[in-house]
Amino acid sequence: KEDLLRLKKQMRVFCQICQHYLTNVNTAVKEQAFTILCDVLMIFSHQIMTGGRDMLEPLVYTPDSSLQSELLSFILDHVFIDQDDDNNNGQQDDEASKIEALHKRRNLLAAFCKLIVYTVVEMNTAADIFKQYMKYYNDYGDIIKETMSKTRQIDKIQCAKTLILSLQQLFNEMIQENGYNFDRSSPTFSGIKELARRFALTFGLDQLKTREAIAMLHKDGIEFAFKEPNPQGESHPPLNLAFLDILSEFSSKLLRQDKR
Numbered sequence: 106k107e108d109l110l111r112l113k114k115q116m117r118v119f120c121q122i123c124q125h126y127l128t129n130v131n132t133a134v135k136e137q138a139f140t141i142l143c144d145v146l147m148i149f150s151h152q153i154m155t156g157g158r159d160m161l162e163p164l165v166y167t168p169d170s171s172l173q174s175e176l177l178s179f180i181l182d183h184v185f186i187d188q189d190d191d192n193n194n195g196q197q198d199d200e201a202s203k204i205e206a207l208h209k210r211r212n213l214l215a216a217f218c219k220l221i222v223y224t225v226v227e228m229n230t231a232a233d234i235f236k237q238y239m240k241y242y243n244d245y246g247d248i249i250k251e252t253m254s255k256t257r258q259i260d261k262i263q264c265a266k267t268l269i270l271s272l273q274q275l276f277n278e279m280i281q282e283n284g285y286n287f288d289r290s291s292p293t294f295s296g297i298k299e300l301a302r303r304f305a306l307t308f309g310l311d312q313l314k315t316r317e318a319i320a321m322l323h324k325d326g327i328e329f330a331f332k333e334p335n336p337q338g339e340s341h342p343p344l345n346l347a348f349l350d351i352l353s354e355f356s357s358k359l360l361r362q363d364k365r
Contacts, residue, residue: 113164120145120166127175132183136213139179142172143216150225173226177233180217184210184245185237207244214245218252228256228263229270236271239300253307257318265318268304269325269352272297276329276348285344294347301354308358319358326352 123145126138149166168176218234220226231252238249257264275297279287287294308315330348335341356364 109164113166116145116149116164116166120168120172124172124175127179135179136183136209139176139183139213140216142176143220146220146225147223150223152223168226173230176217176220176226177230180214181233184214185241186210211245211248214248218248221252222255222259224259228260229267231256232267232271232274235268235304236275236300238303239296250307253304257307261315261318262321265322266325269322269329272301272304272326272351273329273348275300276345276351280344287347289347289350294350298351298354301351305355305358308355312358312360315358316360316363319355320363322355323352323359323363326355 120142123138123142126134127142129135129138146166146168149164151165151167214234217226218231221228221231221234234249235253238246241249253264253268256267279293279297283291283293308319312319326348330345330352331343333344335344
């Protein structure tokens, strides 16, 4: 047992060092630190006890909220970026380096999504990943869709809450940028609606299987739509009311009795 505790202490110190290097100025160092952290967190997650190895419980390491937040920030800053930052003249070399850079970013995203799928980090962390589904479909669509599928298998309700959270985040971002008097025919609002439609398609055709998740998704969405009262008084619609338009993309998945 002493050996286990010593190993646990060493592992935690090692994780702290890697976490420190996530903010290093050198990109290669940051990427290496991120990859190692993801690997270590997977190895020392609750999965370590599978197969009757309960004696290894002292080694289980759950990342705290600050580490989870830093890992997510790393992904948002280094994976979801525009490709065309380079203006090199050597087009063939440039093309090859772009493919290599994309491959590297895909590996980084896959490593983080694995932590979500194996519940090493909180599932709601995935909201920031899911909301990128349309914008980065060509680069990471397959990884994000697979993550959605796996999280739904783990917990249908929590997955539905995460999907609606990602749409709420996009809606809030749009409000911050354009204010509450935005144009519902704008590309931004239409884009959020289209993302909701794509999310709805991932629920499949078996309404009984997804009944609870779809009902919970609607409850969360309706609460959000009515959360912000209009400062002009009760005779005016709530500020987030337009979110119901986005939520309606899921309504075909509701059972008739749940619609009521």
